[in-house]
Each structure stands twice: as C-alpha cells, then as structure tokens.
Amino acid sequence: MPELYPLEKVRDIGIIAHIDAGKTTVSERVLFYTGISHKIGEVHYGEAIMDWMEQERERGITITAAATTCFWMPTYKERKKEFEHRINLIDTPGHVDFTVEVERSLRVLDGGVVVFDGVAGVEPQSETVWRQADKYHVPRLCFINKLDRLGASFERSLASIQERLMPNAIPIQLPMGIEDSFEGVIDLIRQKAIRFSGEHGEKIEEGEIPENLKQQAAEARHNMIEKIVEQDDVLMAAYLEGTKPSEDDLRRVLRKAVIAGALAPVLCGSALKNKGVQLMLDAVIDYLPSPADVPPVKGTDAKTGAEIVREALPDAPFSALAFKIASDPFVGSLTFFRVYSGTLTKGSYILNATKGEKERIGRILRMHANDREEIEEISAGGIGAIVGLKNTTTGDTLCSPDAPIILEKIVFPEPVISLRIEPKTKDDQERMGLALRRLTQEDPTFRVKTDEETMEMIISGMGELHLEIIVDRMFREFKVQANIGKPQVAYKETIKGQAEAEGKYIRQSGGRGQYGHVWLRAERRERGAGFEFLNEIRGGVIPHEFIPAVEKGVREALDKGVMAGFPLVDLTIALYDGSFHDVDSSEAAFKIAGSLALQEATKRAGLVLLEPIMKVEVVTPEQFLGDVTGDLSAKRGRIEEMGTRASLRAIKAKIPLSEMFGYATKLRSMTEGRASYTMEFSNYEEVPANISQMVIERKK
Numbered sequence: 001m002p003e004l005y006p007l008e009k010v011r012d013i014g015i016i017a018h019i020d021a022g023k024t025t026v027s028e029r030v031l032f033y034t035g036i037s038h039k040i041g042e043v044h045y046g047e048a049i050m051d052w053m054e055q056e057r058e059r060g061i062t063i064t065a066a067a068t069t070c071f072w073m074p075t076y077k078e079r080k081k082e083f084e085h086r087i088n089l090i091d092t093p094g095h096v097d098f099t100v101e102v103e104r105s106l107r108v109l110d111g112g113v114v115v116f117d118g119v120a121g122v123e124p125q126s127e128t129v130w131r132q133a134d135k136y137h138v139p140r141l142c143f144i145n146k147l148d149r150l151g152a153s154f155e156r157s158l159a160s161i162q163e164r165l166m167p168n169a170i171p172i173q174l175p176m177g178i179e180d181s182f183e184g185v186i187d188l189i190r191q192k193a194i195r196f197s198g199e200h201g202e203k204i205e206e207g208e209i210p211e212n213l214k215q216q217a218a219e220a221r222h223n224m225i226e227k228i229v230e231q232d233d234v235l236m237a238a239y240l241e242g243t244k245p246s247e248d249d250l251r252r253v254l255r256k257a258v259i260a261g262a263l264a265p266v267l268c269g270s271a272l273k274n275k276g277v278q279l280m281l282d283a284v285i286d287y288l289p290s291p292a293d294v295p296p297v298k299g300t301d302a303k304t305g306a307e308i309v310r311e312a313l314p315d316a317p318f319s320a321l322a323f324k325i326a327s328d329p330f331v332g333s334l335t336f337f338r339v340y341s342g343t344l345t346k347g348s349y350i351l352n353a354t355k356g357e358k359e360r361i362g363r364i365l366r367m368h369a370n371d372r373e374e375i376e377e378i379s380a381g382g383i384g385a386i387v388g389l390k391n392t393t394t395g396d397t398l399c400s401p402d403a404p405i406i407l408e409k410i411v412f413p414e415p416v417i418s419l420r421i422e423p424k425t426k427d428d429q430e431r432m433g434l435a436l437r438r439l440t441q442e443d444p445t446f447r448v449k450t451d452e453e454t455m456e457m458i459i460s461g462m463g464e465l466h467l468e469i470i471v472d473r474m475f476r477e478f479k480v481q482a483n484i485g486k487p488q489v490a491y492k493e494t495i496k497g498q499a500e501a502e503g504k505y506i507r508q509s510g511g512r513g514q515y516g517h518v519w520l521r522a523e524r525r526e527r528g529a530g531f532e533f534l535n536e537i538r539g540g541v542i543p544h545e546f547i548p549a550v551e552k553g554v555r556e557a558l559d560k561g562v563m564a565g566f567p568l569v570d571l572t573i574a575l576y577d578g579s580f581h582d583v584d585s586s587e588a589a590f591k592i593a594g595s596l597a598l599q600e601a602t603k604r605a606g607l608v609l610l611e612p613i614m615k616v617e618v619v620t621p622e623q624f625l626g627d628v629t630g631d632l633s634a635k636r637g638r639i640e641e642m643g644t645r646a647s648l649r650a651i652k653a654k655i656p657l658s659e660m661f662g663y664a665t666k667l668r669s670m671t672e673g674r675a676s677y678t679m680e681f682s683n684y685e686e687v688p689a690n691i692s693q694m695v696i697e698r699k700k
Helices: 023-033 054-059 096-108 124-135 154-164 211-229 233-240 247-259 277-287 426-442 464-477 544-560 587-605 622-634 663-670 689-699
Strands: 010-017 066-072 085-091 111-117 140-145 169-171 173-176 184-187 192-197 203-207 264-268 297-300 307-310 319-328 332-341 343-345 349-352 357-360 364-368 371-375 377-379 383-387 397-399 417-423 447-450 457-461 482-484 492-495 498-507 514-524 531-535 571-579 607-621 638-645 648-656 676-686
Touching (some): 010 277, 111 154, 140 154, 154 169, 154 264, 173 211, 264 277, 417 426, 492 514, 607 622, 622 663, 663 676
Parallel strands (some): 010 085, 111 140, 140 264
Antiparallel strands (some): 066 085, 192 203, 297 307, 498 514, 514 571, 607 648, 638 648
8 A cells, every 4th residue: 555645744753741741641632633542541540542551551650652643634724635644653651760762762753742741840851851852853842731730830831841941942822711710722823712612622613812811912922923033034034124924934934943943832731621632733733843854864884884864755775763672462572663764565575784684574564552553565754563573672773685774773771770580480480581581672771680699580670660560561461470589779880090900811731721911901981981992902912813802801800890799880991911822822811811900900990889879859748848858868868959849849859779769658658648759860979988888798
C-alpha cells in the first residue's frame, strides 16, 4: 500500500512532562478526538489505552513509551481530505527512573508537546525533559494542563516556564475563568473565544471574546504579535509602518521560529475536563515540524568514517534508527524504529550497520499502543515496528545493504543502584537467564553482572522503582521465583593525584617462560570524563602487537576496582615504557603486567570512593517545613533553594543516594502523608573518609 500522506502532512511528536502533569490523560483525549478509540480510557480507573502494561494500570503511572498513529484535520479549516495530517505520537513516562524512555523517544522525534501542571508549573522533571529536548534540538510547544484544579494559575505557570526554561515562551491562548469556573480558551491568533460542549467536549463552539476579558486579550495579542514579527524582517518592516499581520502570516512566521527553536507557543486547557486538546492538535500541525522541515539526518560511512547526509525522501537509500526493543506476548520481540530516509518493504533484506549483520524483514507493523496493524511498506518520516529481528538492540542503525551508514548512537546514563538476586530452584535459574537477557535487550539502563567473589547475580538500574518494576515483570511475565537482596548504592572508585608504577610478570618453568614488563602513569581526569588509555611507547621498546593486551589488562582491572571492588573511573592511563623478551613474551604476560601496574599506580596516586548524589525536591505544607529541612540536613543533604508553590513550600537539596532509601515512608509519617518528593541523579562526589571506611569494610 503506497503512503497516502506526503512528508509535509506527517508529524512525529512526543508528549513529555513531569510525573502526574497529565501526559497520558492528554494522549487518551488525542486518541478519542482523532477517532482511534471510541471510549476515553481514564488513568485513575486503570483503563488508559496508552498505559497497557499491568504495572502501569495498577500504579497509575507510565513506565514504557507507547507509540500510536492517528489522523487530524485542523478544526478551523473545512473538513476536506486535503487538510488531513498523520500524527505519529509517543506518550513517554514522567518518572525519572524511566528517563531512558524519554531519552530514546526524543532522539527520534521531530517535535514535542511539553505538558505542565497548572498548579505546580515547572517541576524538577519538567526541567530534565526540557534539557533532554534541547540536547536533541527538538522544537516544542507548551500545554498548561489542569487549569480546572484548585490553586491553578495560568500566569504563575507561564512565569515559571519563562524564568526556568525559556524566556521566549509566548502565550497564543488565554484561559477563560480558572479552577471551577474554567470554561474554555481565547485563541489570540484568531481573536475568538472557544468553548467545548457535548459529553466529551467534542463539540467546539466559537464566539466573541467576553467583554470582561477583551482588554486582557488585546494586551496579550499585542505582546504576542511583537514577539512573532521580530522573527521576520519583512513582517517587522510592514508592522512598523502600521500594517497589521494577517493570521496566515502570524502562523507562518511562528512556525518558522518554533522550528528554529527561537520561540515556544504556550497553550492551555484541562485534558480531564475535555477542554483545549483539539486546539493543541491544531497547534501540532500548525507549528511543529514535519520530517521535511528538520535538517537531513547525518551519519558516518560504515567503512571510511566519512560524514554522510541523508535527505528525508522516500526514494533515497533506506536508513532508520532502532530506538526501542519490546517483548510482545503475542508476536515475540518487537523493534520500534524511525525511518529517516528511503522506504522499507516487507520481505526485503536490510543491514544492521552497527553490528555489521544482515536481517530479513518479516512483518512491519504500525502500532496503536499495544494494538497493531500490519502494513506492506513504510517510508521516510514513519515510525513503526518490525517483528522478530535477531541481532538488533536499542540505538542500532538499520540501512540498505548497498548504502551503509551509521547514525549517531543514543548515549544512556549509568545505573546508580543495584541489588542481589538469586533463583529459588534450578528451573527458575533457566527462566531467570532468559528473563534477564530479554529485559537487558529492552532497557539499556538495566545491567546484569555476576559478583566474581560470591558468584551472586547483581542487577543495576536507575532507581528503586525501576528495579522494583523489573523484578515484578520477572515474576509475572517470566514466572521466575527468586530471592531479592536489599538495594545497594553503585559506588565508584577514582584517584586523587598522579603516579607511576612498574608491572612485571616473569615466570620461568621448564620450557617456554612468560615475560611481560610495563611502566604505566595514572592521572586523574575531570569528574564524569571517563577513562582514557594512551599509548606513548616510542622506538619499539614494547612490540606493537602486545599493546592491546596491556590495555585489556588495564580495563579488566578497572572493572574489578582496587580499593573495594567498585569500578575505577575518571582517569588516564598512559603506557610509556617497558621491555620484552624475544622468546618468552606473550599477550597473556603483558595483560597480567598491565593489570599489576595499574593496581600499584592507582594506590600510589591515592584512591578515593565516589557516591551518587541525587537532586531532591520536597513539596510540603508550611507547618512541617522545620521537620523536613532538619531531616534532610541529617541525611548529609545540602539545601540549595527554598521557594513557595501555591500554598506549599518547595525545598531543593542535593543528598547522597545512600541516605535516601525508605525516604518515602519516613516523609509520609513526618508530614501526615501530605508531603511529596521527587529525586533524580545529579553527579558523583567523594565519600567522606569515615563513611568510606564503613563502605569498604561492609564490602569486604
């Protein structure tokens, strides 16, 4: 079936926000108004279509990004097929433990709708997702939701967006009324008052702006026009001469500015009360880019490493990025992918350029949350899923075998928390092996390793909730019975200074011996800079073929750690001298010599432990402020900022992760269940000496 929609009529967008801002409720309304679902699924009843996992429905949160395809015509145009657009929509999680889902979705999206809670405004995770969108240059519009709630304020939420995220966020709508009296929105571009009636707000009624809001709307429109015309010299000149810009001109220039990242339009509504979602869909089509509007994707030639540019054209060579692997109970492994150029046809062969392996395309699916529709082909700008790819993992490039290209990979954060897990029976051991293999394929921030001393299995992830969900899925989906240990912090080791050391491995046993001899220099790097290996051997004092073996020995020793068995990070190791034996030298001997020299050099350079520090925000009623701040200080917390949010106090602090286990229960009991908190990873810092000693003793 040929693609019926030209590229200009396609939008690849994501809905991103802080936890509980109402993303999934917005997505459910989108599915209803676009006709994909005939019943609105409510998150609080556990019926949301986009939250299809059992755990999501029980907890009322989104865990995995769900993809769907829907169709929309702008409400202010005639109902003609030529105005219809295809929207590929991804609903992402808001909880920081599932940040990988947001990261990989933003990598493949062209635009984003950032949803804000009308009471809370900008929250910590809103800042995180905004920065992630900045990193991938994703144009976005803002939707201030929940304006029907007690304590909601459009002005306050808008001010928080302009102060903390983007000074050039401009309202293109105003609310009519607030809290209980919220009845609709004023469209500043069309100068109309818009109300929503019918059982689900599906009937849109346009009218004149109420008298009491005319002055406010006129001022807001004047400010909006000034911001927009600044972006276009011709329009600016005409405006200064007294010509008022037309609606079409305003839309055209605003669209250009949004795609360039210069402006972000702000809309408002209440998804739960069915107000404002259709106008948000209009804005997606009016202002967010189509695949044809974004710069062509860049990659490198798999053979030469030269840069290649691929245009978003259906007849260009095929290239796509696999951004998510999911286990589907009915069809097996699903690989979600975004097509950047060319067309993929069922039954064809493609190359996984990252792995250098060919794969055959069996079935191509277009997803509607967890329902699916089989299609024959998919072309540039499309988002779909392939069934049963054998060797593809998240971040791999799929391309045409005769035009290989490697697209930029997705970089994921390191896990900060671990726990031990052991199967109860022999059968469980086999099932657990399969489960862990599947889950690590799906989630790049989930890691599994075996403790070499105790031979226990250790799983690591982004937070307590992340690991809790993983373990829950093992029990439910894979029927594994296992014993679970207590969560442990993922400490790391590093060095404080610089030192040199010799590593010698010499064995003489009748016949051929072993000889490896190296000198290494260890130097500290900036926090977060990672590991670097330098080869400074000159004049062949160590033959070229033994140098990779030295590096391998060094890397293995880094993983095992020197001080307490935690990985060594943020250092440079330079191999600058050594010697070899014509007969006895071997790769194995140099590998051991490298490992010995590394251990000695890092000890001399001064080893220290690093611990993950979390950014914590606690929102509490005023009367508990003293208790909460006192408790945070007792947890080695640094309080960085205190502000007010509606009638509550918001405390921002940085606290070691090791002090935060079980905090949810403690906070509830301290504040009669009225306070809440959010936490996300910030950085690694040195552990104080007395605590470091305790950690090392406990590990040993």
